Amino acid sequence: MTHDCSFLEALALADDQLSFAMGRREPRAADWGTQDSDEAVVPDAVVWPESTDDVSAVLAAATDHGVPVTPFAAGTGLEGNAVPAHGGISLDLTRMDDVIEYRPEDFQIDVGPGIIGTDVDEYVADDGLFFPPLPSSGDISTVGGMVATDASGMKTVKYGEIADWVLGLEAVLADGTVIETGSRAVKTSSGYNLTELLIGSEGTLGVVTRVTLRLAGRPEQIRGGRAIFETLEDATEAISDAIRTEVDVARIELVDELSAGMANDYLGTDLPDAPMVFLEFHANHGVDEEIDLCRTIFEGHDVSRFEMSDDDAEMERLWKARRELAYAVRSYDPDLEPLHPGDVTVPISAYPKVVREAKRLGEQRDLLVPCFGHAGDGNVHYSVLVDPDDPEMVDRGERLYRDLVELALEFGGTATGEHGIGLGKRRFLEPEHGAGAVETMRAIKRALDPTDTLNPGKLFPETLEGERVRERGPTDGD
Amino acid sequence: MTHDCSFLEALALADDQLSFAMGRREPRAADWGTQDSDEAVVPDAVVWPESTDDVSAVLAAATDHGVPVTPFAAGTGLEGNAVPAHGGISLDLTRMDDVIEYRPEDFQIDVGPGIIGTDVDEYVADDGLFFPPLPSSGDISTVGGMVATDASGMKTVKYGEIADWVLGLEAVLADGTVIETGSRAVKTSSGYNLTELLIGSEGTLGVVTRVTLRLAGRPEQIRGGRAIFETLEDATEAISDAIRTEVDVARIELVDELSAGMANDYLGTDLPDAPMVFLEFHANHGVDEEIDLCRTIFEGHDVSRFEMSDDDAEMERLWKARRELAYAVRSYDPDLEPLHPGDVTVPISAYPKVVREAKRLGEQRDLLVPCFGHAGDGNVHYSVLVDPDDPEMVDRGERLYRDLVELALEFGGTATGEHGIGLGKRRFLEPEHGAGAVETMRAIKRALDPTDTLNPGKLFPETLEGERVRERGPTDGD
Numbered sequence: 001m002t003h004d005c006s007f008l009e010a011l012a013l014a015d016d017q018l019s020f021a022m023g024r025r026e027p028r029a030a031d032w033g034t035q036d037s038d039e040a041v042v043p044d045a046v047v048w049p050e051s052t053d054d055v056s057a058v059l060a061a062a063t064d065h066g067v068p069v070t071p072f073a074a075g076t077g078l079e080g081n082a083v084p085a086h087g088g089i090s091l092d093l094t095r096m097d098d099v100i101e102y103r104p105e106d107f108q109i110d111v112g113p114g115i116i117g118t119d120v121d122e123y124v125a126d127d128g129l130f131f132p133p134l135p136s137s138g139d140i141s142t143v144g145g146m147v148a149t150d151a152s153g154m155k156t157v158k159y160g161e162i163a164d165w166v167l168g169l170e171a172v173l174a175d176g177t178v179i180e181t182g183s184r185a186v187k188t189s190s191g192y193n194l195t196e197l198l199i200g201s202e203g204t205l206g207v208v209t210r211v212t213l214r215l216a217g218r219p220e221q222i223r224g225g226r227a228i229f230e231t232l233e234d235a236t237e238a239i240s241d242a243i244r245t246e247v248d249v250a251r252i253e254l255v256d257e258l259s260a261g262m263a264n265d266y267l268g269t270d271l272p273d274a275p276m277v278f279l280e281f282h283a284n285h286g287v288d289e290e291i292d293l294c295r296t297i298f299e300g301h302d303v304s305r306f307e308m309s310d311d312d313a314e315m316e317r318l319w320k321a322r323r324e325l326a327y328a329v330r331s332y333d334p335d336l337e338p339l340h341p342g343d344v345t346v347p348i349s350a351y352p353k354v355v356r357e358a359k360r361l362g363e364q365r366d367l368l369v370p371c372f373g374h375a376g377d378g379n380v381h382y383s384v385l386v387d388p389d390d391p392e393m394v395d396r397g398e399r400l401y402r403d404l405v406e407l408a409l410e411f412g413g414t415a416t417g418e419h420g421i422g423l424g425k426r427r428f429l430e431p432e433h434g435a436g437a438v439e440t441m442r443a444i445k446r447a448l449d450p451t452d453t454l455n456p457g458k459l460f461p462e463t464l465e466g467e468r469v470r471e472r473g474p475t476d477g478d
Numbered sequence: 479m480t481h482d483c484s485f486l487e488a489l490a491l492a493d494d495q496l497s498f499a500m501g502r503r504e505p506r507a508a509d510w511g512t513q514d515s516d517e518a519v520v521p522d523a524v525v526w527p528e529s530t531d532d533v534s535a536v537l538a539a540a541t542d543h544g545v546p547v548t549p550f551a552a553g554t555g556l557e558g559n560a561v562p563a564h565g566g567i568s569l570d571l572t573r574m575d576d577v578i579e580y581r582p583e584d585f586q587i588d589v590g591p592g593i594i595g596t597d598v599d600e601y602v603a604d605d606g607l608f609f610p611p612l613p614s615s616g617d618i619s620t621v622g623g624m625v626a627t628d629a630s631g632m633k634t635v636k637y638g639e640i641a642d643w644v645l646g647l648e649a650v651l652a653d654g655t656v657i658e659t660g661s662r663a664v665k666t667s668s669g670y671n672l673t674e675l676l677i678g679s680e681g682t683l684g685v686v687t688r689v690t691l692r693l694a695g696r697p698e699q700i701r702g703g704r705a706i707f708e709t710l711e712d713a714t715e716a717i718s719d720a721i722r723t724e725v726d727v728a729r730i731e732l733v734d735e736l737s738a739g740m741a742n743d744y745l746g747t748d749l750p751d752a753p754m755v756f757l758e759f760h761a762n763h764g765v766d767e768e769i770d771l772c773r774t775i776f777e778g779h780d781v782s783r784f785e786m787s788d789d790d791a792e793m794e795r796l797w798k799a800r801r802e803l804a805y806a807v808r809s810y811d812p813d814l815e816p817l818h819p820g821d822v823t824v825p826i827s828a829y830p831k832v833v834r835e836a837k838r839l840g841e842q843r844d845l846l847v848p849c850f851g852h853a854g855d856g857n858v859h860y861s862v863l864v865d866p867d868d869p870e871m872v873d874r875g876e877r878l879y880r881d882l883v884e885l886a887l888e889f890g891g892t893a894t895g896e897h898g899i900g901l902g903k904r905r906f907l908e909p910e911h912g913a914g915a916v917e918t919m920r921a922i923k924r925a926l927d928p929t930d931t932l933n934p935g936k937l938f939p940e941t942l943e944g945e946r947v948r949e950r951g952p953t954d955g956d
Contacts, residue, residue: 103827105722105826105827106722106825106826106827107722108825149667150665150666150667150671151667152665152667156665161665163671164642173914173918177917178914179911179912179914179915179918180911180912180914180915181911181915183890183891183910184824184825184889184890184891185824185825185855185856185857185886185890185891185892186823186825186855186856187628187634187639187823187855187892187895187896188628188823188892188894188895189627189628189629189678189821189892189894189896189897189898189899190892190893190894190898190903190906190907190910191907191910191911191915191937192675192678192679192683192922192923193628193641193674193675193677194918194919196641196671196674196675197670197671197675197922199671200667200669200671205670217723217724244583244584244585245695246695284724284726284767285763285764285767286761286763286767289763345661345664345666346662346663347584347586347663347664348583348664349581349584377663377664377665378663378664379665408663411662412661412662412663413661414661414666414667414668415668416667417663417665417666419667420667421667421668421669425668428668429669432669433658433668433669434658436656436657436658437658437659437669438669440655440672440926441669441670441672443925443926444675444922444925445670446925447922447924447925448918448921448922
């Protein structure tokens with residue numbers, strides 16, 4: 001579907017803030033998760049707002065003209081979150097990347113949504129501060145995108161998710177109204193928590209134009225390293241035990257034996273193709289006690305190697321297999337491609353069971369299913385590798401992918417710990433939350449954006465009018 | 479206004495679940511903050527639900543009949559949060575106080591809303607667990623009430639507020655629909671965050687019928703004690719410095735010299751009438767290093783005494799002035815009563831300024847204004863003492879009370895860090911959040927509760943139809 005966006009020319013935008021050129025529109029029809037999707041639609045126009053006023057003017061006019069607006073920034077989403085489903089305007093926020101105000105005396109910084117995550121870290125580094133909850137893509141993803149999906153990452157096990165570090169927002173609603181949420185106080189009981197409502201709403205309720213972030217002091221002691229186990233059961237049970245013993249760990253990442261093998265191939269390393277756990281510890285004192293506690297727990301699960309260092313280069317070396325893993329998986333077999341990225345998250349006691357089931361199903365159905373990810377959060381990233389030219393195999397893969405989501409939901413977990421729903425996981429919204437909760441979400445959407453201007457087609461398995469959306473998934477129809 | 483609640487007799491409630499007796503209705507027209515308020519209205523009926531089904535049936539019928547429902551439990555709110563403003567039904571949730579499911583392997587517990595905070599602690603104590611964010615009234619307040627106001631307390635400086643420990647809720651909407659929010663995973667990016675929307679909404683969007691809480695392991699090392707300073711400036715700057723140095727403190731409470739004097743009088747102790755800071759440290763190791771760091775910072779602000787202990791009885795003794803302070807303030811002068819409890823919260827760098835201004839205004843306007851509270855959060859509790867029979871003094875006190883809220887808002891803070899808006903702080907909602915945000919909150923309220931069944935008259939300075947509510951405050955009309 002296409003929309004007439006010529007009304008944009010009447011707005012007070014500079015020439016370089018608006019484009020109808022295919023060369024600018026097309027790149028905004030794909031993100032990291034939708035390269036090959038036919039659900040992602042090329043927008044009819046791209047606008048680069050440079051101020052809150054620009055955003056407000058575009059949204060008011062778009063709502064007036066019944067044209068969809070999909071906020072976009074780095075394009076690193078994994079579920080098509082920022083890719084238009086219904087055409088219209090791609091609102092590219094990358095130019096709103098300023099540090100608006102920095103208050104080191106309160107560990108706070110106000111930034112534009114387009115700022116890159118690690119640029120925040122760099123800006124505050126001289127004061128010994130950092131922004132803890134960055135996702136793995138923090139060096140290319142924007143803070144606005146992280147807010148939109150309530151992103152998290154490796155350090156969430158210690159520091160929490162993005163939402164835990166956002167004190168307030170400025171956002172523009174569909175009709176152009178600018179609102180401010182939250183406060184600069186570290187806690188408040190005043191009114192509805194609009195900040196948390198907007199975080200993770202994937203641009204469907206408002207466009208975030210300013211984010212007030214909390215910062216933390218950098219820890220004085222950092223140690224990093226790696227443990228290698230004989231069996232996957234040992235590795236996952238060791239992780240689960242460590243978390244339940246409240247070992248103060250800042251990163252604790254699983255790489256299963258299949259992924260380890262792929263990484264060894266890719267990097268040319270001669271490590272065993274065995275389950276690995278990557279660790280980092282942050283503390284102001286007592287880091288060695290925490291490492292000892294972790295080692296003791298791991299020894300109870302027959303850890304075969306446990307290497308830790310305080311040297312940056314050595315830590316980097318020990319972590320290499322984890323850091324390069326996504327590339328290793330993609331390079332493993334030129335005929336195979338990973339299906340949508342698995343992102344289930346479960347209570348920590350269920351973590352070993354989900355990983356075990358992923359492997360069991362892979363073997364049973366003759367599919368490669370490397371598992372890895374932010375184990376300490378109970379977050380299992382899994383890739384189902386399929387030959388995209390083999391429809392039967394794709395279908396088999398889709399079923400395995402879905403079965404693992406359903407298993408996670410049976411354990412009271414979530415279909416998506418950190419990537420959001422976007423296009424890819426709409427079919428799991430209702431199984432996870434139930435019809436009543438989804439209808440409540442939809443009522444909020446209707447109240448705040450009655451014309452469905454903002455990022456339509458995302459999150460909900462049905463349109464606001466109740467029409468079921470077409471979606472990816474296995475062909476067996478259940 | 480009164481409402482005909484006879485329709486309740488047709489519901490499947492036992493005899494002892496419904497009362498129209500004045501002796502049962504009247505106690506539900508007051509909480510800790512509204513003893514003398516004429517805004518609190520006696521409900522027309524009291525219902526004690528014993529199940530989610532009961533709550534659902536009552537809400538559906540009440541909405542049908544256009545009768546307000548105000549959830550009530552321990553009655554320890556400080557802003558009339560759970561006291562009917564428009565009559566109707568007081569929904570007393572104290573019987574829904576079960577532990578529904580306990581999952582120690584995941585540090586999680588599902589409880590009914592009526593359970594007392596410390597009963598959770600007791601239930602999980604044998605596993606070495608505790609529920610960290612309890613407010614000071616945790617031994618009499620219910621978890622449901624804490625969720626309704628997003629309560630926090632002394633340990634929030636280390637552990638966060640209630641919202642940080644709630645993974646999910648079951649709630650009943652105005653029309654009787656039962657929804658479940660959140661999940662048992664420690665993080666999720668799936669859909670709108672209805673959990674956080676309901677937390678702090680003071681029963682205006684739904685009635686919480688089950689709360690899934692996270693728990694923490696009890697720290698191995700606990701030390702507690704007290705510091706005494708020469709001047710209030712020294713005390714507040716020392717606190718601010720300690721927080722900005724990220725001293726790992728679990729409680730850090732101010733008691734100003736006026737409050738200290740009241741406590742000395744009340745307890746018959748011979749401590750100096752000087753500003754005091756009460757401290758508690760929790761750690762698994764390194765607690766002494768943190769105490770040393772704190773002492774060093776305090777010495778930079780001329781601390782005159784710094785006493786710390788690991789002995790329970792001695793800690794209790796050192797803390798006595800803080801623990802008994804509320805009673806000491808109330809007992810100080812039989813002719814004076816505290817006005818509404820101040821609860822402003824500001825960024826930590828502004829904390830000394832707000833406390834200083836409270837004292838300055840008190841002296842300038844000839845009013846006693848004891849200040850105390852959860853200093854580490856930037857949370858200033860202040861009592862303005864007035865003779866309730868002296869209208870000029872009450873008015874002077876109201877103005878001082880308001881001026882401090884306005885000052886906090888100028889610093890980007892909040893009118894209420896932990897008590898909620900209720901009846902008492904409605905006039906500050908819009909100054910704090912702006913018209914756009916308040917209208918957004920109201921749009922959500924209309925979407926979820928279009929008939930304004932749930933706790934009407936609370937939070938918003940206007941009715942859903944836009945009629946301005948009458949409210950306490952100074953008589954000068956600005």
